[in-house]
Amino acid sequence: VKWADGVGWHDAQLVPYAPLSIDPANMTLHYGQAIFEGLKAYHRPDGGVATFRPEENAKRFQASARRLAMPELPVETFIEACDALVRQDRAWVPTSGEASLYLRPFMFATEAGMGVRPAKEYLFVVIASPAGAYFAGGVKPVSVWISEEYVRAAPGGTGAAKCAGNYAASLVAQAQAAEKGCDQVVWLDAVERRWIEEMGGMNLYFVYGNRIVTPELTGSLLPGITRASLLRIAEDLGYEVAEGRISVDDWRSANADGSLTEVFACGTAAVITPVGSVKSARGDWTIGDGGPGEVTMRLRQALLDIQTGAADDTYGWMHRLG
Ligand code: PMP
Numbered sequence: 001v002k003w004a005d006g007v008g009w010h011d012a013q014l015v016p017y018a019p020l021s022i023d024p025a026n027m028t029l030h031y032g033q034a035i036f037e038g039l040k041a042y043h044r045p046d047g048g049v050a051t052f053r054p055e056e057n058a059k060r061f062q063a064s065a066r067r068l069a070m071p072e073l074p075v076e077t078f079i080e081a082c083d084a085l086v087r088q089d090r091a092w093v094p095t096s097g098e099a100s101l102y103l104r105p106f107m108f109a110t111e112a113g114m115g116v117r118p119a120k121e122y123l124f125v126v127i128a129s130p131a132g133a134y135f136a137g138g139v140k141p142v143s144v145w146i147s148e149e150y151v152r153a154a155p156g157g158t159g160a161a162k163c164a165g166n167y168a169a170s171l172v173a174q175a176q177a178a179e180k181g182c183d184q185v186v187w188l189d190a191v192e193r194r195w196i197e198e199m200g201g202m203n204l205y206f207v208y209g210n211r212i213v214t215p216e217l218t219g220s221l222l223p224g225i226t227r228a229s230l231l232r233i234a235e236d237l238g239y240e241v242a243e244g245r246i247s248v249d250d251w252r253s254a255n256a257d258g259s260l261t262e263v264f265a266c267g268t269a270a271v272i273t274p275v276g277s278v279k280s281a282r283g284d285w286t287i288g289d290g291g292p293g294e295v296t297m298r299l300r301q302a303l304l305d306i307q308t309g310a311a312d313d314t315y316g317w318m319h320r321l322g
Pocket residue numbers: 038198199200201202203222223224225226227266267268269
């Protein structure tokens with residue numbers, strides 16, 4: 001679907017996968033107006049297909065567009081485009097359990113021009129790719145490196161938007177985490193370099209027995225849809241759930257005194273990943289016995305059951321398309 005100043009959204013097309021040709025003066029290449037989303041289509045036990053909360057992705061896409069001075073795509077157009085692609089690629093929706101068809105909606109400026117200002121032409125595209133079960137050989141906890149040198153986002157910046165530049169800025173820290181022997185980087189707030197924000201492409205949850213806390217949305221972390229869904233599920237399963245502030249020192253001391261029992265990360269790709277161990281400039285520690293915790297696995301199963309259709313969709317989160 002295209003957008004042009006004075007014309008609005010027009011020319012929706014379903015076309016075979018093919019390269020796009022880009023003008024060397026394409027404004028995205030120079031000024032970075034590029035946003036995206038990620039969501040999954042799951043096979044249902046009755047033979048149908050459904051996507052998980054696509055209207056939430058559509059709304060976050062609009063919020064990202066506003067932050068980058070791009071046009072807002074109507075929620076219905078976003079969902080219709082995803083639906084059309086899933087129907088077309090129906091044969092590519094895996095029929096086994098946790099596997100899915102991953103959808104990647106994105107928008108970028110197509111105008112060729114020099115000078116920093118919002119472009120006057122954009123293209124919205126959705127592509128798809130089958131995604132296997134994230135943990136094929138059993139759920140494996142990740143190790144994390146807490147970055148104090150680099151920050152992902154600062155107050156007033158683009159951290160709450162799902163824009164390409166945020167990910168470009170994260171690459172050196174991810175490489176640094178790998179150098180330390182860790183799987184993922186954990187980000188701190190930009191001002192005090194003290195408060196835990198999120199991990200790589202996932203939000204974080206801290207489990208203290210029956211109490212579960214996730215970092216509050218400060219404006220510099222991404223409001224994850226999995227994060228929001230788990231706030232509901234965990235509460236309905238009887239946990240005491242809160243959004244709050246957790247510092248690196250809180251994490252380390254609560255882990256040492258045993259009050260912190262589990263930590264996990266959540267996002268569309270892996271649904272829920274246990275965090276097993278931490279490395280940081282302030283020391284290294286292991287969470288619990290380093291293995292997946294009970295609460296983590298219970299919440300993971302509860303969410304996956306809704307997504308795969310093993311449990312009733314009591315929240316009305318699954319968008320059925322046949
Ligand atoms: N944080 C970041 C930086 C991400 O890229 C993602 C993945 N979209 C998330 C958190 C998790 O968000 P969601 O649950 O909507 O996939």
